[in-house]
Structure formats: structure tokens, C-alpha cells
Amino acid sequence: MSTGDAPPGVVRRRVVVHGRVQGVGFRFGCARRAEAASLAGWVRNRADGTVEAVFEGPPDAVEALVSWCTQGPPMARVSSVECSDEPPTGETSFSLR
Numbered sequence: 320m321s322t323g324d325a326p327p328g329v330v331r332r333r334v335v336v337h338g339r340v341q342g343v344g345f346r347f348g349c350a351r352r353a354e355a356a357s358l359a360g361w362v363r364n365r366a367d368g369t370v371e372a373v374f375e376g377p378p379d380a381v382e383a384l385v386s387w388c389t390q391g392p393p394m395a396r397v398s399s400v401e402c403s404d405e406p407p408t409g410e411t412s413f414s415l416r
Contacts, residue, residue, distance in 0.1 A: 331360070331375040331407040334388050338398035340370045346415055348392040349384070353413040356380040363416035375410050 336345070341364050349362045349372055358380055362372035372388065374381045391397050 328378070329376060329407045330378045330381050331373065331405045332381050332385055333373050333403050333405055334371070334385055335365075335401040336370045336372070336388050336391065336397055337368075337400070339394075339396040340391060341368055343394035344392045345370050345395050349388065350413055350415050352384055352387055356384060358384060359410035359413055361414045361416050373405070373410075375407050 346362045346364065349370070353360060353362070353372075353374060356376065358374050358376040360373040360375045362370065365371050374384050385400070385402055389397055389400050
């Protein structure tokens with residue numbers, strides 16, 4: 320993962336997804352969609368049972384992935400999603416953590 324100056328028109332959102340979201344392919348589905356949309360950032364499982372992700376890229380693509388996180392893959396049961404804006408950092412790739 321590399322960082323640098325973010326180009327204009329790039330946004331960054333951090334999401335924390337609550338519910339049955341670990342062990343159901345959430346991270347892998349999220350990473351596939353992020354890569355398909357050419358988004359940068361990362362996704363990881365947290366010790367408290369949530370999934371945390373950061374998406375950076377064009378606003379429409381970021382919002383589409385944030386929206387996907389409200390449902391996730393078929394076996395997930397999302398109860399809530401916290402979403403916050405952050406300043407873009409210029410990330411250029413997406414990773415599983």
C-alpha cells in the first residue's frame with residue numbers, strides 16, 4: 320500500500336460494520352468490490368466482532384461500496400454501519416488486513 324497526495328475529487332470514508340459480519344466472507348466480498356471499482360483502502364476484522372474498512376476514490380464508487388456494506392454478502396446479518404469522512408491520504412491499492 321502506498322500513499323501520496325490524493326487527486327482532486329477523491330473522498331475517503333471509514334466504516335465499521337456491526338452484526339454477524341465475521342466468518343461470512345464479508346472482507347473478501349468487500350475487497351473484490353473495491354478492486355472492481357478501482358478503490359483504494361483496506362478492510363479488516365476487529366477483535367470486537369465488527370468489520371472495519373476504509374474506502375478512498377471517486378465519490379460515487381465510495382458511496383456504492385458504503386451502501387453495499389449495509390447488507391454485505393448473503394450470509395451476513397448487518398445490524399448497523401457507522402460511517403465517517405476522513406481526509407484522503409492518496410492510497411493507491413486495496414488490501415485485506
